[in-house]
Amino acid sequence: MEKWRRSERMVLITKMLLENPQQLFTLGFFADYFQAAKSSISEDLSIIKETLQKTGQGSLETVAGAAGGVKFLPYNSFEIENEFLDELVSMLSNPERILPGGYLYMTDVIFNPIIASKIGAIFAHRFQGRNPDYIVTVETKGIPLALMTAKAFNVPLVIIRDGSRVTEGSAVSINYVSGSTKKIGTMSLARRALPTGAKVILIDDFMKAGGTAKGMMEMMKEFKAEVLGMGVLVDTKEPEKKLVDDYLGLLELVELDEKNGRIEIISKN
Amino acid sequence: MEKWRRSERMVLITKMLLENPQQLFTLGFFADYFQAAKSSISEDLSIIKETLQKTGQGSLETVAGAAGGVKFLPYNSFEIENEFLDELVSMLSNPERILPGGYLYMTDVIFNPIIASKIGAIFAHRFQGRNPDYIVTVETKGIPLALMTAKAFNVPLVIIRDGSRVTEGSAVSINYVSGSTKKIGTMSLARRALPTGAKVILIDDFMKAGGTAKGMMEMMKEFKAEVLGMGVLVDTKEPEKKLVDDYLGLLELVELDEKNGRIEIISKN
Numbered sequence: 001m002e003k004w005r006r007s008e009r010m011v012l013i014t015k016m017l018l019e020n021p022q023q024l025f026t027l028g029f030f031a032d033y034f035q036a037a038k039s040s041i042s043e044d045l046s047i048i049k050e051t052l053q054k055t056g057q058g059s060l061e062t063v064a065g066a067a068g069g070v071k072f073l074p075y076n077s078f079e080i081e082n083e084f085l086d087e088l089v090s091m092l093s094n095p096e097r098i099l100p101g102g103y104l105y106m107t108d109v110i111f112n113p114i115i116a117s118k119i120g121a122i123f124a125h126r127f128q129g130r131n132p133d134y135i136v137t138v139e140t141k142g143i144p145l146a147l148m149t150a151k152a153f154n155v156p157l158v159i160i161r162d163g164s165r166v167t168e169g170s171a172v173s174i175n176y177v178s179g180s181t182k183k184i185g186t187m188s189l190a191r192r193a194l195p196t197g198a199k200v201i202l203i204d205d206f207m208k209a210g211g212t213a214k215g216m217m218e219m220m221k222e223f224k225a226e227v228l229g230m231g232v233l234v235d236t237k238e239p240e241k242k243l244v245d246d247y248l249g250l251l252e253l254v255e256l257d258e259k260n261g262r263i264e265i266i267s268k269n
Numbered sequence: 270m271e272k273w274r275r276s277e278r279m280v281l282i283t284k285m286l287l288e289n290p291q292q293l294f295t296l297g298f299f300a301d302y303f304q305a306a307k308s309s310i311s312e313d314l315s316i317i318k319e320t321l322q323k324t325g326q327g328s329l330e331t332v333a334g335a336a337g338g339v340k341f342l343p344y345n346s347f348e349i350e351n352e353f354l355d356e357l358v359s360m361l362s363n364p365e366r367i368l369p370g371g372y373l374y375m376t377d378v379i380f381n382p383i384i385a386s387k388i389g390a391i392f393a394h395r396f397q398g399r400n401p402d403y404i405v406t407v408e409t410k411g412i413p414l415a416l417m418t419a420k421a422f423n424v425p426l427v428i429i430r431d432g433s434r435v436t437e438g439s440a441v442s443i444n445y446v447s448g449s450t451k452k453i454g455t456m457s458l459a460r461r462a463l464p465t466g467a468k469v470i471l472i473d474d475f476m477k478a479g480g481t482a483k484g485m486m487e488m489m490k491e492f493k494a495e496v497l498g499m500g501v502l503v504d505t506k507e508p509e510k511k512l513v514d515d516y517l518g519l520l521e522l523v524e525l526d527e528k529n530g531r532i533e534i535i536s537k538n
Binding site: 005006007008010011012014015018019020044047048050051052054055057058099100101103105107108111112113114116117139140143144147148150151154155156157158159161167168169190192193 | 327
C-alpha cells in the first residue's frame with residue numbers, strides 16, 4: 001500500500017467527512033485507510049478542525065473515548081447563515097413573485113439544489129442536538145428542503161402523501177382542515193414508511209395558519225412518533241395565532257399586497 | 270490578511286469545490302481568497318486533481334485560457350459506481366419489498382439522502398457533457414433522485430405536478446395514459462417554472478410501460494424544451510417495448526412474482 005502525503009490526506013479526509021455529515025469516523029479507520037500512524041491522522045484532523053473553525057464553515061466534533069473519533073457537522077457560523085438568509089429575503093421580496101390569490105412564488109428558489117442544501121443545513125443547525133431518526137414532510141414543495149435537511153442530519157426522509165393515493169401496503173389516512181381556506185384535505189402515510197415511536201423533525205416550505213402542520217402533527221401521533229421540532233422556511237405574520245404552537249420559521253412574510261404589488265419579508269434571525 | 274498553510278488551503282479548496290460541483294473557480298479567485306501566489310494555488314489544484322484521480326472519487330476538470338480555472342465533477346469511477354449499483358440491487362432484491370399488486374417497495378432506499386445523492390451523481394456522470402439547464406421530474410417519488418441529479422449538475426429542479434392543482438399562475442396541463450394500467454392521468458406545469466426552449470434531462474424512479482415518461486416528453490414539447498436525456502433508476506423487463514424509445518435505466522426489474530414471493534433485479538451496467 002502506498003503512502004499518502006499530508007496534503008493528499010487532507011483532500012480525501014475532507015471529502016469523506018463532507019459527504020457523510022454526522023457520521024462518526026474513528027482515528028483507526030483513517031489510519032488503516034491511509035496506512036498512516038494515528039498520530040499523523042490526529043494531526044490532520046486538528047488542522048481540519050481549526051481550518052473549519054477559522055472560517056466558520058462547518059465544524060468537526062471530536063468524540064472522545066475508545067469508540068471515539070470525529071464527525072463533520074455541516075453548520076456554518078450564525079453570521080454566515082444570517083447573511084445567506086438576508087440574501088434569500090432580497091430574492092423573495094421581488095413584487096413579480098406575487099401570484100394571483102396573494103400567494104408568493106418561491107419554487108425557483110427552493111428547488112435550487114445549492115440553496116435548498118444551505119437551508120437544510122440551517123435547519124439542522126437550529127435543531128442541533130435533537131438527533132432525529134427521520135425528517136418528515138408532506139408533498140410537494142417542501143420536499144427539496146426536507147431532503148436537504150435529512151442530508152445534513154444524515155437520516156432518511158419520509159414524505160406524507162397528499163390525498164389517499166398510497167400504493168405501499170396498509171396506510172394511515174387522516175383528514176385535516178386547512179387553517180386559511182378551511183377546506184378539508186386528506187393526507188396519508190404508509191405504515192412501513194415510519195416505524196412506531198420514531199423521533200422526527202417536521203419540515204415544510206410555508207406556513208400560513210398551520211393547518212397542514214397540525215395535520216402532520218396528528219399523523220405523527222398515529223405513528224406514536226416523538227416530534228422533536230418543526231421548521232418552515234417562511235411563515236406569515238397573519239394570522240398571528242397558528243394552529244401549532246411550537247415551530248421555527250426562518251423568514252416571515254409580513255405583508256403581501258396583491259393589489260398594490262407590495263411585498264415585505266424579513267429574516268427572523 | 271493572514272497566510273494559510275497548504276494543508277489548510279487543501280481543506281478549504283476541497284470544501285468549496287465539493288459544495289459547488291460544476292462551478293468554474295478561477296486561479297485568481299483562490300489566489301485572492303488565500304492571498305497566495307497563483308503558482309502555489311496551481312500546485313494545490315494539481316494535488317487535488319491527482320488525489321481524486323488516484324482514488325476514482327470525483328474529478329477536477331481544468332479549463333484552459335484567460336477565463337480558465339477548475340471545476341469539480343462529482344463523478345466516481347465506473348468501478349465504484351457499479352459496485353454501488355450492485356449494493357442497491359441486493360438491497361432491493363429482498364422479497365419483503367413486494368407490495369400488493371406486484372409493486373416494488375423502494376421508498377426507504379430512494380429517500381435516503383446519501384443513497385439519493387450517489388444515484389444523482391451517477392445520472393450526472395452517465396449524461397456527462399450534455400449540459401442541461403434544468404432537471405425535470407414528476408411528483409412524488411422521483412423527486413429526491415431528481416434533486417440530487419440537479420445538485421450534481423448544479424442546475425435547478427423543475428417538478429411537474431400530478432393532477433391540475435397548480436397555484437402558480439397560468440399552467441399547462443396535459444392528459445397522459447398510464448402505459449400499464451391504461452388509466453388517464455393529468456399532469457401540470459406552471460408557465461413560469463420553465464422558460465421556453467430550455468435544455469432538460471428528465472429523471473424518474475421507476476418505469477414500467479413508460480406512460481408517465483411519455484407524458485413528461487409531451488409536456489416538454491409544450492415548453493419547446495430540448496430533452497437531452499431521460500434517466501430512471503429501475504425499469505421493468507416487461508413490457509419490453511416502452512412508450513418512449515430513448516432512455517437510460519440503471520437497474521432492471523426482471524421478475525416480480527407476487528404469488529411465490531420471488532424478485533429478480535439486475536444492474537444493467
